Structure formats: C-alpha cells, structure tokens
Amino acid sequence: MNEDKRLPDSELEVMLELWRHDDAVRTSDILASLDNGWALATLKVLLGRLVERGYIECLRDGRLMSYKAIITEQSYCKRETDGLLRKYFKGSAKSLVAALAMDDTLTQKDLSEISDMLKAKEGE
Amino acid sequence: MNEDKRLPDSELEVMLELWRHDDAVRTSDILASLDNGWALATLKVLLGRLVERGYIECLRDGRLMSYKAIITEQSYCKRETDGLLRKYFKGSAKSLVAALAMDDTLTQKDLSEISDMLKAKEGE
DNA sequence: TTTTTATATTGACAAATGTAAACATAGATG
DNA sequence: CATCTATGTTTACATTTGTCAATATAAAAA
Numbered sequence: 001m002n003e004d005k006r007l008p009d010s011e012l013e014v015m016l017e018l019w020r021h022d023d024a025v026r027t028s029d030i031l032a033s034l035d036n037g038w039a040l041a042t043l044k045v046l047l048g049r050l051v052e053r054g055y056i057e058c059l060r061d062g063r064l065m066s067y068k069a070i071i072t073e074q075s076y077c078k079r080e081t082d083g084l085l086r087k088y089f090k091g092s093a094k095s096l097v098a099a100l101a102m103d104d105t106l107t108q109k110d111l112s113e114i115s116d117m118l119k120a121k122e123g124e
Numbered sequence: 125m126n127e128d129k130r131l132p133d134s135e136l137e138v139m140l141e142l143w144r145h146d147d148a149v150r151t152s153d154i155l156a157s158l159d160n161g162w163a164l165a166t167l168k169v170l171l172g173r174l175v176e177r178g179y180i181e182c183l184r185d186g187r188l189m190s191y192k193a194i195i196t197e198q199s200y201c202k203r204e205t206d207g208l209l210r211k212y213f214k215g216s217a218k219s220l221v222a223a224l225a226m227d228d229t230l231t232q233k234d235l236s237e238i239s240d241m242l243k244a245k246e247g248e
Numbered sequence: 249t250t251t252t253t254a255t256a257t258t259g260a261c262a263a264a265t266g267t268a269a270a271c272a273t274a275g276a277t278g
Numbered sequence: 279c280a281t282c283t284a285t286g287t288t289t290a291c292a293t294t295t296g297t298c299a300a301t302a303t304a305a306a307a308a
Binding site: 027028040041044045048063064065 | 254255256257258
C-alpha cells in the first residue's frame with residue numbers, strides 16, 4: 001500500500017501540520033497555520049498527492065473538505081530515525097547518542113534523567 | 125557555495141561510499157563497491173552533480189579519475205541529525221533519546237556506558 | 249437576485265532527480 | 279598494427295517535485 005520512501009519536503013511540511021491535530025483539519029486552516037506564502041492551489045496539489053500516497057484521507061463536509069493523517073507521526077518518525085541510524089551510525093543508536101553527547105546537544109543531566117525514566121519503565 | 129539542502133538519495137549513496145575512504149577513490153572502485161546495478165554512465169552523472177554542488181572534488185590520474193569528499197560526513201550527518209531533531213522532536217535531543225529508549229532501540233546498558241563516557245570527557 | 253468571496257479543481261510548466269544509450273578514446277592484447 | 283575493452287563524456291528522457299494561474303462554483307453578502 002504505502003511506500004517506505006521519504007516524503008518530499010513540501011509534502012512533509014503539510015504532514016507535520018496535520019500531525020499537530022488529532023482531528024481532521026480544514027484546508028483553509030492548514031494554509032493559515034503553515035503561513036508560508038503558498039497559494040491555495042499549491043496546498044491543494046500537495047494534499048492531493050498525499051491522498052494518493054495513502055498518507056492522509058479527505059473528508060467532505062458539504063463543499064468544504066478537511067484532511068486527516070492516516071500514517072501516524074510515530075511510524076513515519078521511526079522510519080526516518082531508523083534511516084538516519086542506518087545511514088550514519090551503522091544502525092547503532094548508541095553511536096548516535098554518543099555523538100549527541102560529544103557535541104553537547106545532549107547533556108549529562110539529560111542522560112541521567114532519561115536513565116531514571118528507563119528505570120521507572122522497567123519497574124512497571 | 126554549498127547549500128544546506130539534503131542530497132537526493134542517489135547522490136547520498138555515492139557520498140556514503142566516498143566517506144568510507146579517506147583518500148580519493150577510482151570511479152570503477154566506487155561502482156564496484158556500490159554494487160547496485162548502476163551503469164557507469166549513471167554513476168558518472170551523479171559524480172558530476174556532486175562536484176557541481178561542491179561536495180566532492182575530482183582528481184585526474186592520467187586519463188582515469190578519482191573522487192574525494194570535500195564535505196565531511198561529520199558535518200553532513202550533523203545537519204541531518206539536527207533536521208530530524210527539529211522536525212520530529214521539537215529540537216530536543218532528550219526527546220529523541222527517550223523515544224529510542226522507549227522502543228528498546230537503546231538499552232539501559234547503552235545509556236550507562238554513554239554516561240560513563242561523558243564523565244570521562246568532563247574529567248579531561 | 250446579483251455580486252462578491254471562499255474554496256475547489258484542472259492544466260501547466262520549470263527544475264530536480266533517476267537512469268542510461270551512444271559515442272569517443274586511451275591502453276591493453278593478440 | 280588492428281582490435282578489444284574499460285573509462286570518460288554528452289545527450290536524452292521519463293518521473294517527481296515545487297508552484298501557480300485560470301477556471302468553476304457554492305455560500306455569503308449586498
């Protein structure tokens with residue numbers, strides 16, 4: 001059904017907006033939220049392409065329409081994360097985290113917080 | 125000079141191969157290593173595009189040529205990682221790591237090892 | 249009900265990407 | 279030397295992506 005290829009940037013922008021809502025969103029609201037200079041027609045084309053790809057569905061409400069994500073952010077995000085891991089870190093999450101730590105994107109404090117969180121999860 | 129846009133998949137494949145070497149690599153060696161079904165001409169076109177983008181340089185050795193990365197894997201990888209962080213984790217590395225931990229891509233053991241590594245770094 | 253205003257739909261087109269055939273040529277081989 | 283072979287170079291073309299203008303229409307406003 002849906003492919004595992006990465007979305008083009010413009011379509012991803014639309015998805016990111018849809019993912020901010022649980023319910024379906026009106027075309028005009030999407031356009032307003034994105035607030036990049038897109039013409040309405042541009043957005044509609046992208047929405048159409050996303051429907052074709054099976055990423056979103058289109059709901060009619062009279063003559064207006066709204067759109068709702070089918071592919072979850074979670075799953076797409078995981079695909080992207082795994083891809084990054086595979087490509088640049090030989091698939092090792094540890095390497096990625098180490099890199100983040102080395103360039104101070106991630107602090108010691110962050111790490112210990114996560115560690116605590118993990119312990120809590122184990123204990124559950 | 126060079127843009128901060130992501131490379132197309134095909135060109136990235138070539139870069140990933142070049143990054144595996146410190147020195148310049150012969151066209152034929154690249155082709156052999158990639159070992160996807162590309163025609164030589166295909167590879168050459170991609171190499172040409174990468175040269176234009178300023179990602180690699182072309183060295184002549186007689187009539188043969190070899191190519192060498194100019195943009196480092198480090199810098200490109202950082203761009204990509206930051207992009208992922210920004211797009212799916214509100215820029216928070218901690219969120220990313222938490223997600224990795226939650227889906228067991230990252231273990232408690234990994235975390236403590238990284239933590240140790242960090243402490244060592246601080247002490248230096 | 250006439251006009252205006254949103255929205256939707258379609259067709260178009262340039263640029264980027266993926267992929268290779270065709271042609272040219274310098275070395276290797278017979 | 280004549281031919282073969284690997285490599286380089288050029289041109290080409292289908293597809294995908296980015297972006298709209300133009301057009302049609304329903305709903306709202308005058």
